[in-house]
Amino acid sequence: MDSFEDRYEEFYGELGRILPTDRYSDSIVDRIIYSRDYWPLKVFGEAMDGEIEVPRLVLYPESTEDVAYIIKLANRYRIPIIPYGGGSGVVGAAYPSKNSVVMDLSGLNYIGEVDDENLIIEVGPGVLIFDLERYLNSKGYTLRHIPQSFPEAEVGGLIATRSTGEFSSKYGGIEDLLMSLEVVLPNGIVIRTKKVPRRSVGPRIEEIFIGSEGIYGVITRAVLKIRPIPNIDIRKAYVFDNFLAGIKAIREMARYDIFPPVVRLYDREEVHLRFAEYPDITGKSLLLLIFEGYDDRVVLEADYAEKILNKYGKEYTSDPVDKWLDKRFDVISEISRILSIGAVYDTIEVSGLWSDLPSIYNSVKDKASSIKGVITVMTHLSHIYRHGGCLYFTVGGIPPENITLSEFYHSVWKTIMETVLEYGGSISHHHGIGLMRRRWISREHGDGVYLLRALKESLDPRKILNPYKLIGDDDEI
Amino acid sequence: MKYEEICAVCPGICKPACPVYKVLPRQPVSPQGIIRSIALFRKGHVEASELYNIFHCVACGYCIKACPIDNPVIDIILEARGRYGYEELEVKQPEVISIDGNRYVWIMSGECESIYLDNLRRLIPRLSESLTIIDASGIYRTYYLGNEGSYEIYKDRLVQLLDEVNADWIFTDSIELTSMILKVADHDIYLDIELLYHHIKDKNIALKENIREPIIYFSSCNPLANDKAKGYTLKILDMLNVEYIDGREYTHMNCCGAGGIYRYTNNNISEKMAKHLYNELSNIGGSILFDNWKCRDHLDRYINVSHLFEIMDLVI
Numbered sequence: 001m002d003s004f005e006d007r008y009e010e011f012y013g014e015l016g017r018i019l020p021t022d023r024y025s026d027s028i029v030d031r032i033i034y035s036r037d038y039w040p041l042k043v044f045g046e047a048m049d050g051e052i053e054v055p056r057l058v059l060y061p062e063s064t065e066d067v068a069y070i071i072k073l074a075n076r077y078r079i080p081i082i083p084y085g086g087g088s089g090v091v092g093a094a095y096p097s098k099n100s101v102v103m104d105l106s107g108l109n110y111i112g113e114v115d116d117e118n119l120i121i122e123v124g125p126g127v128l129i130f131d132l133e134r135y136l137n138s139k140g141y142t143l144r145h146i147p148q149s150f151p152e153a154e155v156g157g158l159i160a161t162r163s164t165g166e167f168s169s170k171y172g173g174i175e176d177l178l179m180s181l182e183v184v185l186p187n188g189i190v191i192r193t194k195k196v197p198r199r200s201v202g203p204r205i206e207e208i209f210i211g212s213e214g215i216y217g218v219i220t221r222a223v224l225k226i227r228p229i230p231n232i233d234i235r236k237a238y239v240f241d242n243f244l245a246g247i248k249a250i251r252e253m254a255r256y257d258i259f260p261p262v263v264r265l266y267d268r269e270e271v272h273l274r275f276a277e278y279p280d281i282t283g284k285s286l287l288l289l290i291f292e293g294y295d296d297r298v299v300l301e302a303d304y305a306e307k308i309l310n311k312y313g314k315e316y317t318s319d320p321v322d323k324w325l326d327k328r329f330d331v332i333s334e335i336s337r338i339l340s341i342g343a344v345y346d347t348i349e350v351s352g353l354w355s356d357l358p359s360i361y362n363s364v365k366d367k368a369s370s371i372k373g374v375i376t377v378m379t380h381l382s383h384i385y386r387h388g389g390c391l392y393f394t395v396g397g398i399p400p401e402n403i404t405l406s407e408f409y410h411s412v413w414k415t416i417m418e419t420v421l422e423y424g425g426s427i428s429h430h431h432g433i434g435l436m437r438r439r440w441i442s443r444e445h446g447d448g449v450y451l452l453r454a455l456k457e458s459l460d461p462r463k464i465l466n467p468y469k470l471i472g473d474d475d476e477i
Numbered sequence: 478m479k480y481e482e483i484c485a486v487c488p489g490i491c492k493p494a495c496p497v498y499k500v501l502p503r504q505p506v507s508p509q510g511i512i513r514s515i516a517l518f519r520k521g522h523v524e525a526s527e528l529y530n531i532f533h534c535v536a537c538g539y540c541i542k543a544c545p546i547d548n549p550v551i552d553i554i555l556e557a558r559g560r561y562g563y564e565e566l567e568v569k570q571p572e573v574i575s576i577d578g579n580r581y582v583w584i585m586s587g588e589c590e591s592i593y594l595d596n597l598r599r600l601i602p603r604l605s606e607s608l609t610i611i612d613a614s615g616i617y618r619t620y621y622l623g624n625e626g627s628y629e630i631y632k633d634r635l636v637q638l639l640d641e642v643n644a645d646w647i648f649t650d651s652i653e654l655t656s657m658i659l660k661v662a663d664h665d666i667y668l669d670i671e672l673l674y675h676h677i678k679d680k681n682i683a684l685k686e687n688i689r690e691p692i693i694y695f696s697s698c699n700p701l702a703n704d705k706a707k708g709y710t711l712k713i714l715d716m717l718n719v720e721y722i723d724g725r726e727y728t729h730m731n732c733c734g735a736g737g738i739y740r741y742t743n744n745n746i747s748e749k750m751a752k753h754l755y756n757e758l759s760n761i762g763g764s765i766l767f768d769n770w771k772c773r774d775h776l777d778r779y780i781n782v783s784h785l786f787e788i789m790d791l792v793i
Contacts, residue, residue: 027505027527027529028522028523028524028527029505029514029523029527029528029529029530030503030505032514032517032522032523033504033505033510033513033514034504038488043486044486046485046486046517047482047485047486049520052517052522060503086489086492087488087489087504088488088489104503104504106502106503106504107502107503109502126502128492128493128502130492130493131493131499131729134493134729135729138729149488151488151489151490151491151492151493151543152488152489152490152492327545329490329545330490330545331487331488331490332483332486332487332488332490332544332545332546333545333546335483335486335487336478336483336486336546339478339486340478
């Protein structure tokens with residue numbers, strides 16, 4: 001029983017003995033829909049008639065027990081399982097191979113009661129973050145985790161990606177909003193961590209699974225930290241002569257503990273594309289800010305920020321903030337325009353210390369712009385910390401003749417990843433590693449990568465859960 | 478780019494808006510998933526007979542409202558059903574049911590069964606008007622389920638009937654059907670509650686004591702029809718001088734699962750949707766009022782609900 005086909009037959013046969021037939025499907029429609037996540041290389045590949053590899057089966061568990069049963073069975077027959085959430089990941093972390101089985105966790109969409117005293121809520125991994133936020137808002141609370149994938153992403157996927165959101169500069173990433181987890185390990189054992197605000201009992205177990213991309217376990221419940229909805233928001237915009245002046249201004253703001261939830265600084269190329277209706281800021285850098293909180297403290301914070309920011313630039317109408325709020329989830333308008341001219345794009349987000357951001361920015365722009373076929377490299381700074389921030393590059397281009405889409409993508413990624421590493425930055429701020437970045441994971445972690453690999457070997461020696469992702473070798477899959 | 482090609486490269490911004498996805502959260506039945514599978518079929522990756530998911534749609538239109546570029550999702554799905562739908566579908570021929578003349582013509586959808594007709598029979602004579610009804614349930618089902626060729630046959634038959642009855646006014650309980658007919662026939666078609674309003678606007682009416690206030694009203698779940706239906710519903714409720722609230726502000730579920738004959742194509746999921754809405758409604762209290770008979774009929778088995786006609790039956 002060594003061939004995959006033999007093992008799969010046994011697996012499939014046993015599956016039907018426990019799971020109702022409506023909880024798994026080998027219909028070609030289901031399999032092809034799960035043949036990719038939102039990895040642009042595969043999205044554009046499909047649009048441009050590239051090859052499509054479909055998984056063998058799609059599973060639709062509805063409970064932790066279903067998940068544990070499936071994983072035990074997969075372990076027995078060595079069947080690779082690809083955990084799948086909202087399918088909005090952009091680096092191929094949920095991309096299946098043809099000899100794998102996709103497990104869509106959307107059916108685990110439990111939303112518990114709000115625990116008002118402790119400001120927490122327990123949810124399933126399949127809850128759309130959009131639905132959760134709407135539910136919380138209707139009761140006067142918020143999670144305030146609002147990534148660009150807000151309409152499509154699910155809680156489990158966001159945790160497994162170590163996601164962050166547009167309001168992160170004040171509220172933090174998903175790791176800051178997570179209190180505890182229930183996880184099914186690769187051997188089928190279910191673990192549940194304790195609900196406490198902090199504890200000194202060794203390394204934080206939740207951290208193993210935050211950003212794990214499903215390779216160490218499958219998240220089946222999460223307890224999240226919520227807060228009352230802020231009752232005041234103040235929207236501001238500032239213009240700077242150039243991007244680096246804007247970075248200096250933001251650094252000073254952060255130095256003195258001013259953290260508006262939304263901080264977005266656009267360079268002139270991105271201003272040109274996204275804010276063309278404001279011709280007086282052409283060639284400049286634009287900063288959008290949203291302050292929010294409770295009562296007059298917010299006004300004071302915005303006033304202090306103004307004093308700092310006016311030293312480096314000047315205040316502008318807040319209209320662009322409203323425009324951004326209105327259009328921020330609409331990626332399809334842009335994609336349809338890009339595809340209609342035969343172009344493709346990708347977004348690459350990295351992080352670095354304040355001292356490294358200028359050189360990362362300048363070098364990535366220079367090197368990526370000189371790649372044959374690249375038309376534009378746009379950048380914004382978002383998600384700030386006292387010590388640094390995230391640079392978000394958007395690269396658009398048309399693959400030159402005799403260069404495949406895949407070769408074009410890889411040349412852009414290689415240039416940017418190696419430049420970021422050279423200047424001391426991290427290769428990802430919040431999109432994760434998946435398949436796209438895994439060839440640089442050893443350089444990112446140095447010898448530390450052996451810890452991650454040893455953990456995988458120990459927890460999942462039969463390589464059942466999402467094999468090849470995150471820490472896989474480049475020549476696999 | 479074609480509409481389905483655009484949906485195919487979208488991450489699925491419409492997903493949270495889809496009432497079917499709320500109870501069956503699987504990518505292939507999200508509006509984006511359905512359209513992507515149609516796009517993949519057109520590229521030869523999927524057989525027509527495999528497109529089971531094109532029947533997982535209530536044609537409510539919330540996905541179009543959520544779409545930043547207003548992609549006509551329902552049209553794409555219904556066109557696919559028209560081409561690749563159930564070949565063995567049995568449909569009823571449109572027929573004319575006359576009540577004392579033919580000044581008014583009512584085009585009845587497949588969802589409105591005998592109670593709706595009984596209400597019409599009771600209500601219309603009291604309003605001193607005559608009525609001709611066309612039972613168009615056949616064309617309605619054909620429209621939603623597909624069956625290549627038959628759609629054209631039934632469309633022609635309906636247009637022929639409309640011409641034969643020579644009506645002054647033509648009304649319908651189904652805005653989706655209305656839209657469809659408006660595309661193919663040179664007739665103005667009105668919603669049923671429009672007729673009701675037309676008849677009572679100059680009368681003094683008052684609510685009987687067996688209706689509990691506040692009235693929680695639900696307009697047609699189709700946002701494309703909602704403004705029109707809601708407008709007439711509110712005018713009538715204002716005339717009644719009663720306290721009312723918009724039920725949609727109190728629920729997350731936006732559809733009872735009856736739309737687009739989903740009750741017939743995927744009954745289990747449709748019933749789950751009805752229960753989901755019922756659970757939310759039962760927490761509000763008051764009398765629940767629908768202006769769409771399909772919704773009233775579908776939810777009636779779980780909770781006591783009324784249609785505007787039934788309230789009128791009490792007051793006129």
